Amino acid sequence: MMTSLIDHLYAGFSNRRLFFGEGWGDLPRLRKLRDAGVQQRPPRKIEIHWGAPVERDGAVLQEGAFASPYLDMPLPEESRNACFELVLPRAASSTIPLCLHFAATGDEGFIRRRQALALPLLSDGIGSLILENPYYGTRRPAGQHSKMLARFSDLWAMGSAAVEEGRSLIHWFRQAGYTRLGVCGISMGGSTAAQVAVSTEEPLAMIGCLTAHSASAVFTEGILKQYLAWEVLNRELGSENGAIDLMGELLGITDIRRYPSPIRPEAAFLVAAKKDAYIPGSSARKVHDHWPGSTIQWLNGGHVGAFLFHRSKFRTAIRDAFARL
Numbered sequence: 001m002m003t004s005l006i007d008h009l010y011a012g013f014s015n016r017r018l019f020f021g022e023g024w025g026d027l028p029r030l031r032k033l034r035d036a037g038v039q040q041r042p043p044r045k046i047e048i049h050w051g052a053p054v055e056r057d058g059a060v061l062q063e064g065a066f067a068s069p070y071l072d073m074p075l076p077e078e079s080r081n082a083c084f085e086l087v088l089p090r091a092a093s094s095t096i097p098l099c100l101h102f103a104a105t106g107d108e109g110f111i112r113r114r115q116a117l118a119l120p121l122l123s124d125g126i127g128s129l130i131l132e133n134p135y136y137g138t139r140r141p142a143g144q145h146s147k148m149l150a151r152f153s154d155l156w157a158m159g160s161a162a163v164e165e166g167r168s169l170i171h172w173f174r175q176a177g178y179t180r181l182g183v184c185g186i187s188m189g190g191s192t193a194a195q196v197a198v199s200t201e202e203p204l205a206m207i208g209c210l211t212a213h214s215a216s217a218v219f220t221e222g223i224l225k226q227y228l229a230w231e232v233l234n235r236e237l238g239s240e241n242g243a244i245d246l247m248g249e250l251l252g253i254t255d256i257r258r259y260p261s262p263i264r265p266e267a268a269f270l271v272a273a274k275k276d277a278y279i280p281g282s283s284a285r286k287v288h289d290h291w292p293g294s295t296i297q298w299l300n301g302g303h304v305g306a307f308l309f310h311r312s313k314f315r316t317a318i319r320d321a322f323a324r325l
Contacts, residue, residue: 004302007223007277014106015227017148019219023229023236025153026073033072033156034250038258040199043167044069046082055090057119062086068134069168070161073153076141079134082165085110087118087128094177097322099205100129100166100196102189104307105224106147108137116311117184117318124319129169134161152233152247159192159215159254166196174202180325182267184318186210186307187278188218190270191254194287197268198259205321206268206294209314210303212279213286216251220244223277257290265293267324269317271306272296278303295320 024030051063065083068075088096099121101113110130118128132139135149135158149155170181182205183193190211197206212218219225225244233243262268268291272284288296299306299313306313 002275003223003277004273004275004305006304007275007302010304011223011227011277015148015224017145018227018229019149019224020152020155021148021229021232022150023152023232025151027153027236029073030153030156030250034253038253043171043200044164046168046172048172058089059119059122060088060090060092062088066168068161068165070157070164072160073157075134075157075161078141079139079161081139082134083132083138084169085114085130087114087122087130089122089125089127092127094179096125096127096178097180097182097205097325098127098129098173098178099182099184099207099318099322100131100169100193102131102162102166102183102185102192103133103136104185104187104189107189108132108140108147116307117315120315121318124315126318126322129173131162131165131169134158152250155215156250159188162192163195163199166192167200170196170200170204180205180322182206182318182322182325184209186314187303191215191256194256195254195259197262198256201263203264203267203325204262205318205325206262207314207318207321208268208287209271209317210273210276210279210284210306211270211287212283213257213290214251214255214283216248216254217280217283218278219251220248221280221283256287261291261293264325265291267321268294269321270294270296271299271310271313271317273299273301273303273306275300275302276306
């Protein structure tokens with residue numbers, strides 16, 4: 001099936017520089033982490049420092065911050081403190097369902113997810129947590145151009161840290177008395193949410209919108225493959241074309257099939273796009289196939305069009321997932 005023209009136009013417009021222009025980063029450490037494989041461990045405890053609540057758009061917004069619990073690779077100084085926004089209706093209690101939203105590629109700050117998902121969900125009685133990714137927004141290191149990560153190791157650290165921070169946030173709110181918790185994300189955010197859902201011992205609602213089974217599918221098969229600094233990566237390896245194979249091997253650790261299903265697969269809802277140029281359809285289907293009992297809905301369009309025109313479908317998936325929790 002032909003992929004979306006809008007996806008191709010947007011990719012060309014938004015990726016005027018190449019990802020990983022400074023090469024691999026700490027390749028020996030990356031190989032060591034790959035060889036260690038998936039490490040299942042309890043979420044690390046965090047201490048949240050709260051800002052003052054603010055009433056806006058019919059909601060109560062409150063920012064929180066904590067030291068990132070991620071330790072496997074050094075984060076840049078700007079990324080070491082995690083920050084998030086809590087979005088609740090007035091007079092909400094810990095009985096409210098609470099959904100943690102992870103960032104898509106290039107989604108910096110809180111506004112996009114607040115407007116597209118968190119505020120509309122309040123009418124359904126669902127609160128939200130919006131986590132800022134390392135390397136993005138207020139956590140973006142000096143010298144990084146927008147979303148264009150300078151080194152491949154930055155991608156690894158960003159994804160791994162977001163998962164660890166998400167797991168710790170879920171644990172903190174569960175300890176605070178919230179019992180109906182869920183994780184959600186679009187594109188890269190969906191993959192992050194999936195990693196959190198399958199590495200948590202308590203049941204979660206899981207909503208993955210335009211979600212790949214592995215980051216390898218995104219960077220070595222989808223349209224983003226055209227916007228990586230392959231010449232630099234190959235030259236660093238002393239190879240003409242070994243970079244794509246190595247990248248596939250390293251990112252293989254993110255393959256969701258390495259993990260068991262979520263505790264409540266019936267509360268896992270996936271939304272995929274038939275003409276997605278970023279996430280191969282076969283990749284989205286692998287998540288669903290690996291989680292018997294999960295639900296998948298196919299949209300007749302591409303990656304970018306799904307966000308522009310079908311956000312209501314994402315919100316419906318969130319409502320349906322919590323209804324089954």
